[in-house]
Each structure stands twice: as C-alpha cells, then as structure tokens.
Amino acid sequence: MKTNKEWHHANRMPVNAxxxxxxxxxxxxxxxxxxxxxxxxxxxxxxxRNIKI
Ligand SMILES: [Zn+2]
Incomplete structure (x- = not known):
C-alpha cells in the first residue's frame, strides 16, 4: 500500500505523544x-491493553 499523504497531513503525530x-x-x-x-x-x-490490531 502506498502513503496516504492527505491522511498524514490531517493527522500529525503530536510531538510529545x-x-x-x-x-x-x-x-x-x-x-x-x-x-x-x-x-x-x-x-x-x-x-x-487487550487492543486488537
Ligand atoms: Zn502512513
């Protein structure tokens, strides 16, 4: 799969996440x-945390 640039633009990882x-x-x-x-x-x-991927 290729990079979804639009999603990345709208969903930046917080700096101190x-x-x-x-x-x-x-x-x-x-x-x-x-x-x-x-x-x-x-x-x-x-x-x-029992989070399913
Ligand atoms: Zn990505």
Missing amino acids: DIEQRIAWHIEHAKNCGCREIPEKLKLEMKK
Whole structure:
C-alpha cells in the first residue's frame, strides 16, 4: 500500500505523544495508510491493553 499523504497531513503525530496517543495514532494510521508497520514495541503495549490490531 502506498502513503496516504492527505491522511498524514490531517493527522500529525503530536510531538510529545505519550504511549496512549501513539497507540491511537497507529490504529487510525493502519486503517488509512500502509506506509509503515506498527512498531513491535507498540504492538506489545497494545497486547497488554487487550487492543486488537
Ligand atoms: Zn502512513
């Protein structure tokens, strides 16, 4: 999948994003764009929180 530039433009990652914000961002990102995978570290945090990817 290619980069969804419009989505990225409208959904910037906050500069000092905490883990919750990063998770939320990556969930939305995965739905809208395929330019990169969710980092393993974040996947682990999502598992701990019982968030399905
Ligand atoms: Zn992307």
